[in-house]
Amino acid sequence: MAGIYIHIPFCHRKCAYCDFYKTTDLSFKSRFIDAILKELNQRKDFFQGESINTIYFGGGTPSVLAYHEIELILEKIGNLFVVKKNAEITFEANPDDLTPPYLKNLSETPVNRLSIGVQSFFENDLKMMNRRHNSIQASKCVEDAFDSGFENISIDLIYGLPGLNIDSWKTNLYKAFLLPVDHISAYHLTYHKGTWFYDLLKKGIIKEISEDDSIAQFEVLIEIAIKNGFEHYEISNFAKNEMYSKHNSSYWFNEKYLGIGPSAHSYDTKTRQWNISNLEKYFRFIESEKVFFEKEILSETDKFNDYIITRLRTKWGISEQQLATSFGIEKWNFLEKNIQPYLTNRYIIEKNGAFTLTQKGMFIFDKIMEALIFVET
Incomplete structure (x- = not known):
């Protein structure tokens, strides 16, 4: 089993908590599509004929892509690699992008799993995180996605936000579990250096919640998830009816994966590779067919530590x-x-x-x- 990750580095705006590589300048989108098609071609021998079981569009915000751009990328992958017929193809999306017309077009592509960045159902939380969508869109987009034929839907939630109390967190969870989803990823807020939240924390404008509150919110998350028939299969992930994220599971089970796009990581069981985290340099290196990634050869100790770190997180x-x-x-x-x-x-x-x-x-x-x-x- 092997997987391909496509990093789409474009966002309409920067969220307060996110430290992934991204840009809000969408004028490069057409050139970017050309570049990742070139990169796919340059990396076509990465798997040596091994079958692809998962494809994952992450970001950034993949839902800035038009459906024909998604089809173009998937067609290229299909021409270059051996993709299984039942491959899981996940597409990350923001709620405000998932309008009924967009969902209709998306449903006509090979994408068969959605991962929707809901984060919260509260207006104040969404504004604080600098999200574009509102509380109504947070719920409606999931229902619209299900009505459009998507049966494998995951949503992301964030807890541990400044000022988030246990009752508000419970309400978030109750709303989430009323939706037609079979998978939820819930992450505790981390203050990454270089993010707005980190800067606000250092300036004393916001403060972290207490460790006791963090633990209480995590306990409530597990309790409510289990009551709703979800299995806690990894520290931050919950699934119903064994609808695990196959792509993320491949990371935990030491499977090969190829990362495409700026900042994307690859792993072939012997080495780790990571692409340059600069869009302009990425374009230049890809277009001139220069090496655009760094490589680390893994020692037996590296492999042991990776195994311990990834597997102990899981059930x-x-x-x-x-x-x-x-x-x-x-x-x-x-x-x-x-x-x-x-x-x-x-x-x-x-x-x-x-x-x-x-x-x-x-x-x-x-x-x-x-x-x-x-x-x-």
Whole structure:
């Protein structure tokens, strides 16, 4: 199983929390489409004939694309790679872009999964985050998408916002679970350097919510999700009827992926690669067929640490058999020793041949990672 990620770096406006590479200058869009088609051609041998199981349009804001541009990109991928007939093709979108006419056109493309950036159903939250959509659009776009034939719909929510109390967060969740969605990604706000929220925090204009409030909002999220028939399958992700994100799951299961577009990352199990995070340089390098990405060859320690970090986040956990067969006795002894305090205190449990986080273990995931990451001496 392998996947392709397409980074669409355009946004109508910059959100207060987002640190992904992006630009609000849409005048480059046509040149950008030409560039990613060229990049796809230059990278056509990346998978060596291996089948593509997932394609993911992320950003930025992919919904700035017209439907014929989406079809052009997917047609190019289909001509260059072996794409499975039932491949999951995910398209990130903003609620304000998902008008009925846009959804009708989008439904006629091969896109079969939507990931909608709702973030909140409250007007004040949306304004604070500098989102373009309003609270009515937040709900209506999901219903319109379902009515347009999209049955695999995910929405994003953000909690831990300045001033967000537990009752407001519960209301957000109740509204979310009334919608025709089978997947929800809910992320705690992170103050990334270079974002508006980070600057406001440093100036003392806003302040972070308390750790107790953060934990309470996370607990409520899990409780309400489970009551509504959703499975908590990764720290930030919930799915009903096993409608997991296949693309994101490929990251957690050590599958190959190719990243297309500025700032996109690629992984072939032996190396990590990342494209240049500058649109003008990206154009110049692609058009002159120069190398436009950096590459890191992964050591066995890198692979071990990546495995621990990604798998422990999920319900599948760290496989004891895979640890023993893939990483050798030294890494196994290290993990067995360092994981013991977390097993004793039930932050982690051992079940069916795997180590998995408990709910209280999820609260201290970063601390656990510090203990389980192997450092060469």
